[in-house]
Amino acid sequence: MSLTEAILLTVVAAATPLLIAALGELVVERAGVLNLGLEGMMAVGASCGFAAASLSGSTVVGVVAAIFAGMALSAVFAFLTLGLAANQVASGLALTILGLGLSGLVGEAFVGTRLDPVGRIEVPGLTDLPVVGKLLFGHDPFVYIALLLTIGTAWFLKRTHHGLVLRSIGENHVSAHALGLKVLRTRLLAVLFGGACAGLAGAYLSLAYTPFWSPGMTAGRGWIALALVVFASWMPWRALGGALVFGGATVLQLHAQAASIGLPSQALSALPYIATIVALVLMSLGRGRSSAVPGSLGMPFVPDR
């Protein structure tokens, strides 16, 4: 395996959790809800997934547990913001704090435990192809799930009736309600989907990316995924591209540190965060961002009877 090939593989690995979490949040935001609790849901997914996988000995059980943990936390958010029309930003922050704490409680018993990492899917013949073989056919299952999710959400939002309903609710919930569309029910389903994706992204971190659990292992990835949604101007395919850029920044930082290029290591560690800010600035410079933002994003909706 050449060095470039190895680097590209790690870029894909770093991009995968960002992409999965961002796709979930993208659907949530397209429905007009801003859930800032991504970091908390990912953290809970990571610890519950790891706990379930090491207790049961099965990765699949771990992944399912992580998805349900993420959904359970997002249900709390849905109760606050949809059921009680509470402020979405504050509720999202509550979710982050709660999730980070819960993940610590669950994960504490498993510090120092190691699991076998999830294996890579290798297709005999194809994986051994020169140059593209490993890049196309040498990843773990999560990478392919992320790809399928991208295709799935893009298709759902663009090509299905339900996708159209979801987008119109996000664009203008008053009109959508007047048309008889179920605003709150659609948003509930979207929020739960977002929670499931965040939980899955967390499971990727603790089951495949680093096959162990440590406190604070999400390290701000949830927030970067949130930025990714803006960066992608709420479009799934652009989220895929953006995830590779953000994942690339993370990996670049690691390699630059190893190569000791004269900059302090802290400056390189700050790179993904600075890159996020720069990306957000470039997005707003690029075009008048007006068109892309879902019209009702972040606004509570109380139906009049």
Added chain:
Amino acid sequence: MRLELVPRGDVPGFVRLLAPIAAVATAILIGGLVVALMGRSPAAALDVYFLQPLGDSWGLQEVALKMIPLVLIAVGLSFCFRANLWNIGAEGQFVVGAIVGSILPLALHGAGAGPWVVVAALVMGAIGGALFAMIPAILRVTLGVSEILTSLMLVYVAQLGLDWLVRGPWRDPKGFNFPQSVMFESSAQLPPLIEAGRLHAGALAAIVVVLAAWFILSRTLFGYGIRVSGEAPKAARFAGFDANRLVVAAFAISGALAGLAGIIEVTGQIGQLKPTISPGYGFTAIIVAFLGRLHPVGILFGAFAISLTVIGGENAQIMLKLPLDLTTVFQGVLLACVLAADALVTNRVRIVRTVRA
């Protein structure tokens, strides 16, 4: 089945005051449930968390010490939150305030300067925090970049900057290679309030800030502008308030107070710079701000409640071997309960059975 919110109309003031109290009670119940699920005694935890810190003057001083940064930051955040601005990077502004405020004490170390150094340090810390908060504010005003993400990303940048400073240029050469600066001279430290006590003069700053913030928010045109722009942005525009100037001003105030909190923590309690100078005050203060209903005096009470859980949590870790994350969980639950209580005060919830036609 679905929930339906019915506005209650006018709610008397004292009922609105009851909401945070009910929220605290509910959060304590849920917290007790979590402790019971962990197979521990909720009664013992309750005692260690909420009663023992209040039992002696040592505990009370510790609670008051933790309140200082929380009050300062939360009061600043209330300006932003009231104006519907989401500065969630107070932790970073805290760190930058500590860094900028430390420039003079470190530069004048050993020069025999007078106690004016600590005053200058506080001023510089506040300016540093305010300038750091200008980054998200100006990006929002000029380019429309969401302040939520930029302010948060800058937290990581600030923490890494501090880490670099105390491991690099500002490391104490005689510090056995520990990543920390020299100890500040006593002229560059805040004096204790009581002889040989731990509580320092920063407590007075916190009280002054609470009173000043109350006056500005409720008695000045600027405070009115902040409140109107949050509650009715259109009305604020028609009334002639410049939205962009309000954004910049609210961020400047909250950044300055977070920065002040940072340098007060360093000059009052830690006495030197270290890689980590805050256990997440900037984030905890968000809970404090909401618990205090974004009112300066309410924040004082909110900070007391949260500070109690922090000290109680540290005691519980030592005495009952309960993990520190339990405190985080409790704080998250508390914020969720506060938000729910707010909604329940202004609305009645009806459970409606949907009948299929």
